[in-house]
Amino acid sequence: MKIVAVEAIPFAIPYRKPLRFASGEVHTADHVLVRVHTDDGIVGVAEAPPRPYTYGETQESILAVVGTVFAPEVTGLSLLEREVARARMDRTIGNPTAKAALDMACWDALGRSLDLPVTQLLGGFTDRMRVSHMVGFATDEAMVAEAEHVRDTYGITTFKVKVGRRPISLDVGACRALRTALGPDVELYVDGNRGWTPSEAARALAAMADLDLTLSEELCPADDVVGRRWLTAQTPVPTVADESAVTPGQVTRELLDGAATMISIKTARTGFSTSQRILHQCEGMGAEIVMGNQIDGQIGTACSVAFGAAHRHSSRRAGELSNFLDMSDDLLTEPLEIHGGELAVRPGPGIGIEIDPDKLAHYRTD
Known part of the structure:
Protein backbone atom coordinates (compact mmCIF):
# COMPACT_ATOMS: atom_id res chain seq x y z
CA MET A 1 0.00 0.00 0.00
CA LYS A 2 2.81 2.42 -0.84
CA ILE A 3 2.16 5.61 -2.78
CA VAL A 4 4.03 5.52 -6.07
CA ALA A 5 2.56 8.53 -7.90
CA VAL A 6 0.29 11.55 -7.40
CA GLU A 7 -1.60 13.26 -10.22
CA ALA A 8 -3.22 16.71 -10.27
CA ILE A 9 -5.55 17.21 -13.23
CA PRO A 10 -7.31 20.54 -13.89
CA PHE A 11 -10.86 20.48 -15.20
CA ALA A 12 -13.62 23.00 -15.82
CA ILE A 13 -17.38 22.37 -15.75
CA PRO A 14 -19.81 25.30 -16.15
CA TYR A 15 -22.60 25.96 -13.70
CA ARG A 16 -26.14 26.21 -15.03
CA LYS A 17 -26.38 29.46 -13.12
CA PRO A 18 -23.78 31.27 -11.03
CA LEU A 19 -23.87 31.15 -7.24
CA ARG A 20 -23.50 34.72 -5.93
CA PHE A 21 -22.56 35.69 -2.38
CA ALA A 22 -20.88 38.52 -0.48
CA SER A 23 -17.26 37.48 -1.07
CA GLY A 24 -17.57 36.49 -4.73
CA GLU A 25 -19.43 34.44 -7.30
CA VAL A 26 -18.79 31.19 -9.13
CA HIS A 27 -19.67 30.57 -12.78
CA THR A 28 -17.47 27.55 -13.55
CA ALA A 29 -16.13 24.71 -11.42
CA ASP A 30 -12.42 25.24 -12.18
CA HIS A 31 -11.38 22.39 -9.91
CA VAL A 32 -8.47 19.96 -9.66
CA LEU A 33 -8.86 16.18 -9.62
CA VAL A 34 -6.21 14.62 -7.37
CA ARG A 35 -5.36 10.95 -7.88
CA VAL A 36 -3.09 8.85 -5.65
CA HIS A 37 -1.61 5.68 -7.19
CA THR A 38 -0.30 2.81 -5.07
CA ASP A 39 2.12 -0.01 -5.82
CA ASP A 40 -0.72 -2.55 -5.88
CA GLY A 41 -2.62 -0.72 -8.63
CA ILE A 42 -5.14 1.11 -6.43
CA VAL A 43 -6.11 4.68 -7.37
CA GLY A 44 -7.69 7.00 -4.80
CA VAL A 45 -9.44 10.20 -5.89
CA ALA A 46 -10.65 13.51 -4.50
CA GLU A 47 -11.14 17.06 -5.80
CA ALA A 48 -9.73 20.44 -4.77
CA PRO A 49 -12.01 23.47 -5.35
CA PRO A 50 -9.92 26.67 -5.46
CA ARG A 51 -11.50 29.70 -3.78
CA PRO A 52 -9.05 32.60 -4.29
CA TYR A 53 -11.31 35.14 -2.56
CA THR A 54 -11.34 33.00 0.61
CA TYR A 55 -8.05 31.07 0.86
CA GLY A 56 -5.92 32.59 -1.90
CA GLU A 57 -5.67 29.34 -3.86
CA THR A 58 -6.15 29.14 -7.63
CA GLN A 59 -6.36 26.17 -9.94
CA GLU A 60 -2.80 26.93 -11.07
CA SER A 61 -1.45 27.19 -7.52
CA ILE A 62 -3.02 23.85 -6.56
CA LEU A 63 -1.49 22.15 -9.58
CA ALA A 64 1.91 23.61 -8.72
CA VAL A 65 1.96 22.78 -5.01
CA VAL A 66 0.60 19.25 -5.46
CA GLY A 67 2.91 18.45 -8.36
CA THR A 68 6.13 20.05 -7.19
CA VAL A 69 5.90 20.05 -3.39
CA PHE A 70 3.43 17.53 -1.97
CA ALA A 71 3.82 14.68 -4.47
CA PRO A 72 7.56 14.25 -3.80
CA GLU A 73 6.95 14.43 -0.04
CA VAL A 74 4.33 11.66 0.09
CA THR A 75 5.61 9.36 -2.65
CA GLY A 76 7.04 6.23 -1.05
CA LEU A 77 4.89 6.48 2.07
CA SER A 78 2.41 3.80 3.05
CA LEU A 79 -1.26 4.76 3.01
CA LEU A 80 -1.19 4.02 6.75
CA GLU A 81 1.43 6.71 7.35
CA ARG A 82 -1.19 9.47 7.27
CA GLU A 83 0.40 11.39 10.14
CA VAL A 84 3.73 11.46 8.33
CA ALA A 85 2.03 12.73 5.18
CA ARG A 86 0.14 15.37 7.15
CA ALA A 87 3.28 16.55 8.95
CA ARG A 88 5.19 16.87 5.68
CA MET A 89 2.39 18.82 4.00
CA ASP A 90 2.03 21.10 7.02
CA ARG A 91 5.59 22.30 6.52
CA THR A 92 4.10 24.29 3.64
CA ILE A 93 1.96 27.20 4.85
CA GLY A 94 -1.61 27.60 3.57
CA ASN A 95 -2.86 25.65 0.54
CA PRO A 96 -5.77 24.11 2.49
CA THR A 97 -7.79 22.61 -0.36
CA ALA A 98 -4.70 21.14 -2.02
CA LYS A 99 -3.75 19.42 1.26
CA ALA A 100 -7.33 18.31 1.86
CA ALA A 101 -7.72 16.72 -1.58
CA LEU A 102 -4.48 14.76 -1.23
CA ASP A 103 -5.48 13.61 2.26
CA MET A 104 -8.92 12.42 1.08
CA ALA A 105 -7.47 10.70 -1.99
CA CYS A 106 -5.18 8.74 0.35
CA TRP A 107 -8.17 7.75 2.51
CA ASP A 108 -10.05 6.70 -0.63
CA ALA A 109 -7.12 4.57 -1.74
CA LEU A 110 -6.88 3.02 1.75
CA GLY A 111 -10.57 2.11 1.71
CA ARG A 112 -10.24 0.58 -1.73
CA SER A 113 -7.17 -1.40 -0.60
CA LEU A 114 -9.02 -2.77 2.44
CA ASP A 115 -12.32 -3.18 0.53
CA LEU A 116 -14.07 -0.98 3.11
CA PRO A 117 -16.02 2.28 2.81
CA VAL A 118 -14.20 5.33 4.14
CA THR A 119 -17.25 6.24 6.22
CA VAL A 345 -23.30 7.52 1.42
CA ARG A 346 -22.18 5.85 -1.78
CA PRO A 347 -21.84 2.07 -1.34
CA GLY A 348 -18.59 0.33 -2.11
CA PRO A 349 -14.99 0.67 -0.98
CA GLY A 350 -13.32 4.02 -0.40
CA ILE A 351 -15.53 7.02 -1.06
CA GLY A 352 -17.61 4.82 -3.36
CA ILE A 353 -17.23 6.82 -6.58
CA GLU A 354 -15.72 6.16 -9.99
CA ILE A 355 -14.48 8.74 -12.49
CA ASP A 356 -15.88 8.53 -16.02
CA PRO A 357 -12.79 8.59 -18.29
CA ASP A 358 -14.71 10.09 -21.22
CA LYS A 359 -16.04 12.94 -19.12
CA LEU A 360 -12.62 13.59 -17.65
CA ALA A 361 -11.12 13.67 -21.15
CA HIS A 362 -13.83 16.11 -22.21
CA TYR A 363 -13.54 18.55 -19.29
CA ARG A 364 -9.85 18.43 -18.39
CA THR A 365 -8.00 21.58 -19.39
CA ASP A 366 -4.34 20.52 -19.41
Missing part, protein backbone atom coordinates in the same frame (compact mmCIF):
# COMPACT_ATOMS: atom_id res chain seq x y z
CA GLN A 120 -16.82 2.97 8.14
CA LEU A 121 -13.09 3.57 8.59
CA LEU A 122 -13.89 7.02 10.02
CA GLY A 123 -16.61 5.88 12.41
CA GLY A 124 -19.55 4.29 10.60
CA PHE A 125 -22.31 6.01 12.58
CA THR A 126 -24.96 6.13 9.82
CA ASP A 127 -25.25 5.80 6.05
CA ARG A 128 -26.99 9.07 5.10
CA MET A 129 -27.49 12.70 6.00
CA ARG A 130 -30.28 15.24 5.74
CA VAL A 131 -29.50 17.90 3.14
CA SER A 132 -29.41 21.68 3.42
CA HIS A 133 -29.48 23.82 0.26
CA MET A 134 -27.69 27.15 -0.18
CA VAL A 135 -29.68 29.95 -1.85
CA GLY A 136 -27.47 32.63 -3.43
CA PHE A 137 -28.05 36.29 -4.27
CA ALA A 138 -30.92 36.99 -6.66
CA THR A 139 -34.22 38.79 -6.64
CA ASP A 140 -36.64 37.81 -3.89
CA GLU A 141 -38.82 36.08 -6.47
CA ALA A 142 -35.93 34.08 -7.91
CA MET A 143 -34.68 33.02 -4.48
CA VAL A 144 -38.17 31.87 -3.48
CA ALA A 145 -38.63 30.01 -6.78
CA GLU A 146 -35.32 28.18 -6.32
CA ALA A 147 -36.13 27.16 -2.75
CA GLU A 148 -39.61 25.98 -3.70
CA HIS A 149 -38.22 23.95 -6.62
CA VAL A 150 -35.57 22.31 -4.42
CA ARG A 151 -38.14 21.54 -1.72
CA ASP A 152 -40.73 20.12 -4.12
CA THR A 153 -38.24 18.16 -6.25
CA TYR A 154 -35.81 16.81 -3.65
CA GLY A 155 -37.72 17.04 -0.37
CA ILE A 156 -35.17 19.44 1.15
CA THR A 157 -36.57 21.53 4.01
CA THR A 158 -33.43 23.25 5.33
CA PHE A 159 -32.10 26.33 3.54
CA LYS A 160 -28.99 28.43 4.04
CA VAL A 161 -29.67 31.94 2.75
CA LYS A 162 -26.75 34.00 1.48
CA VAL A 163 -26.78 37.53 2.92
CA GLY A 164 -24.16 40.27 3.22
CA ARG A 165 -25.53 42.85 0.79
CA ARG A 166 -27.45 45.89 2.08
CA PRO A 167 -29.02 44.39 5.19
CA ILE A 168 -32.40 46.07 5.47
CA SER A 169 -33.24 46.94 1.86
CA LEU A 170 -32.16 43.60 0.35
CA ASP A 171 -31.26 40.75 2.71
CA VAL A 172 -33.98 41.09 5.33
CA GLY A 173 -36.59 41.32 2.60
CA ALA A 174 -35.27 38.17 0.91
CA CYS A 175 -35.36 36.18 4.16
CA ARG A 176 -38.85 37.42 4.92
CA ALA A 177 -40.02 36.45 1.43
CA LEU A 178 -38.57 32.96 1.89
CA ARG A 179 -40.21 32.50 5.28
CA THR A 180 -43.58 33.69 3.95
CA ALA A 181 -43.44 31.41 0.92
CA LEU A 182 -42.03 28.30 2.61
CA GLY A 183 -43.95 28.45 5.87
CA PRO A 184 -42.96 27.78 9.47
CA ASP A 185 -41.88 24.15 9.07
CA VAL A 186 -38.85 24.93 6.89
CA GLU A 187 -35.53 25.71 8.60
CA LEU A 188 -33.82 28.94 7.53
CA TYR A 189 -30.37 30.19 8.49
CA VAL A 190 -28.15 32.93 7.09
CA ASP A 191 -24.54 33.20 5.89
CA GLY A 192 -22.99 36.65 5.42
CA ASN A 193 -19.61 35.57 4.01
CA ARG A 194 -18.10 38.40 6.08
CA GLY A 195 -20.16 41.01 4.22
CA TRP A 196 -21.67 43.05 7.09
CA THR A 197 -20.19 45.16 9.83
CA PRO A 198 -21.10 44.09 13.38
CA SER A 199 -23.59 46.97 13.70
CA GLU A 200 -25.23 46.08 10.37
CA ALA A 201 -25.45 42.44 11.44
CA ALA A 202 -27.03 43.36 14.78
CA ARG A 203 -29.61 45.55 13.07
CA ALA A 204 -30.42 42.86 10.48
CA LEU A 205 -30.79 40.09 13.08
CA ALA A 206 -33.08 42.32 15.14
CA ALA A 207 -35.19 43.00 12.06
CA MET A 208 -35.47 39.24 11.45
CA ALA A 209 -36.19 38.27 15.05
CA ASP A 210 -39.65 36.96 14.08
CA LEU A 211 -38.36 34.71 11.27
CA ASP A 212 -37.09 31.90 13.55
CA LEU A 213 -33.58 31.79 12.07
CA THR A 214 -31.67 28.85 13.50
CA LEU A 215 -28.07 29.96 12.76
CA SER A 216 -26.03 32.93 11.57
CA GLU A 217 -22.69 32.28 9.87
CA GLU A 218 -19.73 34.62 9.34
CA LEU A 219 -21.75 37.82 9.23
CA CYS A 220 -18.66 39.97 9.90
CA PRO A 221 -14.99 39.88 8.81
CA ALA A 222 -12.78 37.54 10.80
CA ASP A 223 -10.51 40.38 11.91
CA ASP A 224 -13.38 42.33 13.50
CA VAL A 225 -12.36 40.70 16.78
CA VAL A 226 -14.17 42.97 19.23
CA GLY A 227 -17.20 43.41 17.00
CA ARG A 228 -17.67 39.67 16.49
CA ARG A 229 -17.53 39.03 20.24
CA TRP A 230 -20.00 41.85 20.85
CA LEU A 231 -22.42 40.54 18.22
CA THR A 232 -22.30 36.92 19.41
CA ALA A 233 -22.83 37.96 23.02
CA GLN A 234 -26.00 39.90 22.31
CA THR A 235 -27.84 37.72 19.79
CA PRO A 236 -29.87 34.60 20.68
CA VAL A 237 -29.15 33.15 17.23
CA PRO A 238 -26.18 30.70 17.40
CA THR A 239 -23.09 32.01 15.59
CA VAL A 240 -21.24 29.68 13.20
CA ALA A 241 -17.54 30.25 12.48
CA ASP A 242 -16.58 29.21 8.95
CA GLU A 243 -13.78 31.01 7.11
CA SER A 244 -12.47 32.28 10.46
CA ALA A 245 -11.96 28.73 11.82
CA VAL A 246 -10.00 26.76 9.24
CA THR A 247 -7.40 25.22 11.59
CA PRO A 248 -7.77 23.58 15.01
CA GLY A 249 -6.01 26.59 16.56
CA GLN A 250 -8.46 29.01 14.98
CA VAL A 251 -11.37 26.86 16.19
CA THR A 252 -10.07 27.14 19.77
CA ARG A 253 -9.64 30.90 19.42
CA GLU A 254 -13.15 31.47 18.03
CA LEU A 255 -14.85 29.39 20.71
CA LEU A 256 -12.83 30.60 23.70
CA ASP A 257 -13.00 34.24 22.56
CA GLY A 258 -16.79 34.03 22.42
CA ALA A 259 -16.76 35.02 18.73
CA ALA A 260 -18.68 31.87 17.76
CA THR A 261 -20.77 29.16 19.34
CA MET A 262 -20.67 26.61 16.49
CA ILE A 263 -18.14 25.53 13.84
CA SER A 264 -18.53 24.74 10.14
CA ILE A 265 -16.46 21.76 8.97
CA LYS A 266 -15.67 21.55 5.27
CA THR A 267 -13.81 18.46 4.14
CA ALA A 268 -12.77 20.35 1.00
CA ARG A 269 -10.46 22.51 3.12
CA THR A 270 -9.51 20.18 6.02
CA GLY A 271 -9.74 16.73 4.42
CA PHE A 272 -10.74 13.80 6.57
CA SER A 273 -7.78 13.85 8.96
CA THR A 274 -7.94 17.47 10.13
CA SER A 275 -11.74 17.52 9.96
CA GLN A 276 -11.81 14.64 12.42
CA ARG A 277 -9.47 16.55 14.74
CA ILE A 278 -11.78 19.58 14.62
CA LEU A 279 -14.88 17.45 15.16
CA HIS A 280 -13.44 15.80 18.27
CA GLN A 281 -12.21 19.18 19.47
CA CYS A 282 -15.75 20.61 19.16
CA GLU A 283 -17.21 17.61 20.96
CA GLY A 284 -14.80 18.14 23.83
CA MET A 285 -15.63 21.84 24.05
CA GLY A 286 -19.38 21.30 23.78
CA ALA A 287 -19.75 23.09 20.44
CA GLU A 288 -22.11 21.94 17.71
CA ILE A 289 -20.94 21.67 14.10
CA VAL A 290 -22.38 22.10 10.62
CA MET A 291 -21.09 20.19 7.59
CA GLY A 292 -20.42 23.05 5.19
CA ASN A 293 -20.10 23.30 1.42
CA GLN A 294 -17.19 24.70 -0.59
CA ILE A 295 -19.42 24.87 -3.70
CA ASP A 296 -18.27 21.31 -4.20
CA GLY A 297 -18.94 19.15 -7.20
CA GLN A 298 -20.21 15.61 -6.80
CA ILE A 299 -16.76 14.27 -5.90
CA GLY A 300 -16.45 16.75 -3.04
CA THR A 301 -20.04 16.18 -1.98
CA ALA A 302 -19.45 12.43 -1.80
CA CYS A 303 -16.50 13.15 0.50
CA SER A 304 -18.59 15.46 2.70
CA VAL A 305 -21.42 12.96 3.20
CA ALA A 306 -18.94 10.12 3.83
CA PHE A 307 -17.37 12.13 6.65
CA GLY A 308 -20.58 13.63 8.02
CA ALA A 309 -22.40 10.31 8.19
CA ALA A 310 -19.44 8.65 9.90
CA HIS A 311 -19.89 10.52 13.20
CA ARG A 312 -22.86 11.16 15.45
CA HIS A 313 -21.80 14.76 16.10
CA SER A 314 -21.60 15.66 12.40
CA SER A 315 -24.77 13.83 11.33
CA ARG A 316 -27.17 15.59 13.69
CA ARG A 317 -27.79 18.63 11.50
CA ALA A 318 -28.58 18.81 7.79
CA GLY A 319 -25.35 19.07 5.80
CA GLU A 320 -24.82 21.49 2.92
CA LEU A 321 -24.74 18.83 0.25
CA SER A 322 -26.84 19.99 -2.70
CA ASN A 323 -25.05 22.69 -4.64
CA PHE A 324 -23.74 20.21 -7.20
CA LEU A 325 -27.30 20.40 -8.55
CA ASP A 326 -26.36 23.75 -10.14
CA MET A 327 -23.53 22.20 -12.20
CA SER A 328 -24.20 21.36 -15.83
CA ASP A 329 -22.36 18.02 -15.54
CA ASP A 330 -19.84 16.14 -13.40
CA LEU A 331 -17.13 13.49 -13.66
CA LEU A 332 -18.82 10.53 -11.98
CA THR A 333 -19.98 7.40 -13.74
CA GLU A 334 -23.04 7.32 -11.45
CA PRO A 335 -24.35 10.75 -10.37
CA LEU A 336 -25.33 11.43 -6.77
CA GLU A 337 -29.07 11.54 -6.11
CA ILE A 338 -31.00 13.27 -3.32
CA HIS A 339 -34.24 11.59 -2.26
CA GLY A 340 -36.64 12.66 0.45
CA GLY A 341 -34.32 15.42 1.58
CA GLU A 342 -31.47 12.97 2.23
CA LEU A 343 -28.22 12.00 0.54
CA ALA A 344 -26.96 8.47 1.12
